[in-house]
């Protein structure tokens with residue numbers, strides 16, 4: 500295999516040097532949403548955005564911050580059929596898992612990828628969140644399940660919408676699968692939701708809300724490959 504960034508031979512789709520060179524999310528972070536914050540904040544700090552909004556997930560963390568390189572990777576993963584880079588990103592996500600006590604203690608959790616629409620699935624050939632979730636599930640020895648469904652909603656691209664519009668759209672887009680809400684299939688109390696990018700958190704909030712409509716689900720944590728940091 501060839502490293503997607505430097506084109507050297509490697510095993511994971513990215514070579515160890517390039518994986519090392521990707522910028523991690525800088526500290527300190529908001530302990531709830533994982534956003535990097537300026538200043539000296541430490542314990543129990545929540546950013547302004549989190550103080551105002553109702554919570555649906557317990558915390559969100561990401562492996563790397565948005566940068567030219569990381570956005571190139573996500574673009575390739577989403578639009579250029581480069582699913583082969585997902586295991587390298589999952590390795591970086593596992594590092595965050597092991598470095599975060601609140602995640603590490605979720606020993607009986609289920610890993611749940613954010614679903615995509617059927618249209619995207621047939622166009623892309625895979626769900627990028629699932630491509631991240633599968634190697635992560637294997638390395639953490641946690642089951643990977645798909646209890647969520649993604650409805651086809653009007654607007655596909657969220658990029659140009661305000662945070663409030665994104666949340667409104669996301670809430671309508673995700674739901675729990677009937678097999679889980681009816682109790683035919685079960686989930687453990689702790690869920691780790693997996694996605695490629697965390698932008699405003701609208702998708703994470705909507706999925707966490709849908710997951711909590713499933714009997715027995717108590718806690719949803721969120722882990723993404725990339726955190727969009729506006730600077």
Ligand SMILES: [Zn+2]
Pocket residue numbers: 502503504505506507513514515516517518
């Ligand atoms: Zn490389």
Ligand SMILES: [Zn+2]
Pocket residue numbers: 529530531532533534545546547548549550
């Ligand atoms: Zn926050």
